[in-house]
Every structure is written in structure tokens, then in C-alpha cells.
Amino acid sequence: MHFLKELFMNIRIRDIIDIAIVAFAFYKFFMLIRETRAEQLIKGILVLLVITKISEWLQLFTINWILEKTMTVGVIALLIVFQPELRRALEYIGRSRFLMKTIIEVEDENIRNVINEILEAVASLSRQKIGALIVLERTTGLNEVVETGTLINGKVSSGLLINIFIPNTPLHDGAVIIKDDIIKAAGCFLPLTENMNLSKELGTRHRAALGITEKSDSLAIIVSEETGVISIADNGKLSRYIDIKTLEKILEDVYITNEMRRGLFVRWRIKNGEKQE
Numbered sequence: 001m002h003f004l005k006e007l008f009m010n011i012r013i014r015d016i017i018d019i020a021i022v023a024f025a026f027y028k029f030f031m032l033i034r035e036t037r038a039e040q041l042i043k044g045i046l047v048l049l050v051i052t053k054i055s056e057w058l059q060l061f062t063i064n065w066i067l068e069k070t071m072t073v074g075v076i077a078l079l080i081v082f083q084p085e086l087r088r089a090l091e092y093i094g095r096s097r098f099l100m101k102t103i104i105e106v107e108d109e110n111i112r113n114v115i116n117e118i119l120e121a122v123a124s125l126s127r128q129k130i131g132a133l134i135v136l137e138r139t140t141g142l143n144e145v146v147e148t149g150t151l152i153n154g155k156v157s158s159g160l161l162i163n164i165f166i167p168n169t170p171l172h173d174g175a176v177i178i179k180d181d182i183i184k185a186a187g188c189f190l191p192l193t194e195n196m197n198l199s200k201e202l203g204t205r206h207r208a209a210l211g212i213t214e215k216s217d218s219l220a221i222i223v224s225e226e227t228g229v230i231s232i233a234d235n236g237k238l239s240r241y242i243d244i245k246t247l248e249k250i251l252e253d254v255y256i257t258n259e260m261r262r263g264l265f266v267r268w269r270i271k272n273g274e275k276q277e
Contacts, residue, residue, distance in 0.1 A: 048067060048070070048071065051063075052067040052068060087215070111255045111256055113181075114180075114255065115251045115252065117161070118134070118156065118221075118251060119248055121134075121158040121159075122221060122223060122230060122247060125165055125228075126229070126230050128228070129224075130162075130172075130225065131165065131167075131223060132161075132222070132223040133174070133176065133190070133221070134161070134176045134178060134220070135176065135177050135209075135212055135218050135220045136220075136221070137177060137216075137218050138217045140216035142184075142218060145175075145177060145190060145212065146185040146188060147185075148174075148188050149174055149177070149186055149187040149188030149189070150187045151184070152184065152185055153182060154182070155182065156181050161176065161183070164186045170187065171186040174189060175188045175189075175208065175209075175212075175220075176188070190209070190212045191208070191214075192204070193207050193210035193211040193236070194211075194214070198210070205224075206233070209231070209233035209238070210233050210236060210237075210238055212233075213234055213237075214235075214236040217235070219233070219234050229241055230243070230247060232247070
């Protein structure tokens with residue numbers, strides 16, 4: 001009790017801030033690796049640390065020596081094993097809002113047109129049961145993915161998107177990459193997800209969509225070739241059976257920041273003859 005009393009008496013505001021920052025960093029790290037391979041690896045490492053300490057207490061020198069050497073070499077192995085997670089963490093820090101200006105730089109008057117063109121294309125592809133995979137680039141660049149496909153650099157239009165995915169055409173099997181209001185490339189190859197717990201009924205398009213959203217902050221829209229069902233992949237998570245209204249709201253979240261929404265709303269009121277407050 002005396003020790004605890006002295007400890008609390010000597011705590012400074014700076015110490016509290018220091019502890020809070022470390023706690024926040026650990027919390028963000030846990031949220032980043034949750035439900036990934038890294039979570040299971042971390043648990044395995046913690047078990048090894050506990051066994052190493054127990055072997056030291058019990059004076060099991062041979063076991064302790066092996067475990068200590070393994071942990072020493074394991075630091076280098078961890079950098080290799082955790083390479084995808086480390087990359088995600090650095091990208092997460094890099095695209096944090098306090099370091100970025102805006103998510104997208106499309107002019108306000110073009111935003112609604114881009115959203116409508118994508119919605120019209122997805123709705124048409126879904127009705128015709130034509131498989132499609134559309135990736136919307138956010139802040140993480142996808143140039144390495146673009147280079148695997150055919151460069152287009154054309155304005156987003158429903159007609160162009162539909163024609164790209166028509167069966168038995170050269171580009172229909174790959175993914176389309178869209179940045180702002182430009183279709184950058186088509187027929188692109190995406191990394192497949194490493195999640196082994198996915199349903200067997202999910203095909204390559206869904207696995208590729210999850211793969212690209214695990215390695216970047218992009219949003220992927222998938223249309224099933226068998227059922228015409230629309231799905232969304234975001235941050236390594238898959239949402240299926242999305243209707244057009246829901247998709248419209250999701251696209252608005254991608255393209256329209258809060259500032260853009262206020263600007264569009266004010267102009268809409270002025271155009272409709274309402275007095276601005």
C-alpha cells in the first residue's frame with residue numbers, strides 16, 4: 001500500500017498523457033489486426049513468451065536456450081510475416097484525415113453525374129446477370145494494379161462500363177479501376193484475399209474484391225455473373241445483396257465530403273428559389 005501511495009503521489013500530468021498515448025496506440029494496433037492472420041500470430045508469440053519465462057523459473061536451461069534463440073531470430077521473421085499488416089498500418093497512418101486534404105477532388109457539379117453513371121451501369125449489369133468488378137480508388141494509389149490492365153483514361157460513363165464487361169470481350173474478366181471521374185484502366189488483375197473462412201460459393205471476383213480492399217482503402221463493387229446480385233467490399237469486409245438505393249448512399253459517402261454536401265445543398269436551394277439561411 002505504501003508503494004502504491006508513493007507511486008500515485010509521484011505521477012505527473014506528463015506521465016498520464018504518456019500512458020494514454022501508448023494505450024491508444026495499442027488499441028488502434030489491436031483494431032488493425034483484429035480478425036486477421038496477425039491476431040493468431042500475436043497469440044502464438046505471447047504463448048511462446050509465457051513458456052520461455054516458465055522455463056526460466058523452472059530452470060529448464062535447454063528449453064529456455066532454444067526458446068530465447070528462437071525469439072531473437074524471430075524478430076526478423078516477424079518483419080517478413082507481418083509485411084502485409086505493417087503495410088496496411090503505414091497506409092492507414094498516411095491516409096489519416098489530419099494528413100490529407102480531401103478524399104476526392106472531383107468538382108461538385110460532376111459528382112452527381114459520376115454517381116448516376118456508375119449506378120446506371122451496375123443496375124443494367126445486374127439485370128442482365130453480367131459479371132463485373134469495379135474498384136473505386138480513394139487515397140491509396142493503385143498504379144501498380146492499373147499497370148496490369150489496359151489503360152483507358154476516359155470519363156466515367158454507363159455505356160463504357162457496360163461495354164467493358166460484355167462477355168467474350170478482351171477486358172470483361174478483369175477489374176475496372178476508377179479514380180475520381182476517370183476510368184483509368186480495365187482488365188486489371190487484383191490480389192486475391194488470404195481469408196480462408198470465406199464461403200465456397202464466392203467466386204474469383206468476390207475474392208479479388210476482398211483482396212484489393214485488404215491492401216488499400218479502395219471500395220469494390222461486384223456483380224455476380226450467376227445471380228446478378230450486387231455486393232460491396234470495403235476494408236476487407238464483404239456486404240452482399242446491396243440494392244441500388246443503398247449503393248447510391250455508399251457512393252455518395254465515397255465521392256462527397258461533408259463540405260461538398262453543404263455546398264451542393266446550398267446551390268440546390270438557390271436553384272429552387274429558396275432563400276439561403
